[in-house]
Amino acid sequence: MNSKSGTLYIVATPIGNLEDISLRALKILSEVALCAAEDTRKTKVLFNHHRIKTKLTSYHKFSERKKLNFLIRFLQDGNDLALVSDAGTPLISDPGLLLVKETISLGIKISPLPGPSSVTSAISVSGFKSDNFIFMGFPPRKGKERLKFIEKLIKEEKTLILFESGLRIKKLLQDISLHSTKKNIFIAREISKMYETFYRGKIDEILDELSSAKFGTKGEFVLIFEGIEGNKNNNQSLSAEDQRILKLLIAHLPNNDAMVLASKILNMKKNILYKELIKEE
Numbered sequence: 001m002n003s004k005s006g007t008l009y010i011v012a013t014p015i016g017n018l019e020d021i022s023l024r025a026l027k028i029l030s031e032v033a034l035c036a037a038e039d040t041r042k043t044k045v046l047f048n049h050h051r052i053k054t055k056l057t058s059y060h061k062f063s064e065r066k067k068l069n070f071l072i073r074f075l076q077d078g079n080d081l082a083l084v085s086d087a088g089t090p091l092i093s094d095p096g097l098l099l100v101k102e103t104i105s106l107g108i109k110i111s112p113l114p115g116p117s118s119v120t121s122a123i124s125v126s127g128f129k130s131d132n133f134i135f136m137g138f139p140p141r142k143g144k145e146r147l148k149f150i151e152k153l154i155k156e157e158k159t160l161i162l163f164e165s166g167l168r169i170k171k172l173l174q175d176i177s178l179h180s181t182k183k184n185i186f187i188a189r190e191i192s193k194m195y196e197t198f199y200r201g202k203i204d205e206i207l208d209e210l211s212s213a214k215f216g217t218k219g220e221f222v223l224i225f226e227g228i229e230g231n232k233n234n235n236q237s238l239s240a241e242d243q244r245i246l247k248l249l250i251a252h253l254p255n256n257d258a259m260v261l262a263s264k265i266l267n268m269k270k271n272i273l274y275k276e277l278i279k280e281e
Helices: 023-031 040-049 064-076 097-105 118-124 143-155 169-177 203-211 228-234 240-252 255-266 270-280
Strands: 007-011 034-037 056-058 081-084 109-113 133-135 159-165 185-189 197-201 220-225
Touching: 007 023, 007 097, 023 081, 023 109, 034 040, 034 064, 040 056, 056 064, 064 081, 064 097, 097 109, 118 159, 118 185, 118 220, 143 169, 159 169, 169 203, 169 220, 185 203, 197 203, 240 255, 255 270
Parallel strands: 007 081, 007 109, 034 056, 034 081, 133 159
Antiparallel strands: 159 220, 185 197, 185 220
């Protein structure tokens, strides 16, 4: 560890309500010599609210490399530096990785200040399993990468979390619905802000809600898709379409063969399908 250098503080800031910030974060942000911010205009609002006078410098995805040497030299000269994103915990789909890697490689002290995160905030109220989940960031916008992303999302057994902007939320859900409409989804919009809204249900249901939403689709969205196992455990009865498929298979195949094939098609355990068969009989 380079004892002559300053410390790089990774500071989590509110995702909405400006009061959602720790006392330690306020102290560090007031004491550091400089704060690198993804958008200085947004961070200035936070600073003004809490009467923080620290100088700000911009550090976003377009200036990461250009600003890197300046910030490293600043730390090497013995100055403390804070890094913040527009909202939440830095580096979660936000700039900062280059700076952190270089800081580590040079033996400069780095310290995280825990705090708000839209990922953990959303999953805490989703009602889905949270002991083992995958965060996928923002989806690719087009091409093969987007298709691969959607295929992984549909097949994933664990709870899956991603971000999307209000401008693209409907298109994403429409693209996913072309491949599957069965997964349960929880969507959080504008967490901790005035127009905080939660949506729960299947893709088609949520698309209908978004189309008639009072405040449109402005803002940022956190989408949580329940894993395949979670869907199996929660959906103990079949939908009308599932029942139609099951009956069609039973009509043309021996019961056991129909159960095996239906289990693969519907992503459901055979014992649940057998119960459905018994009810029909």
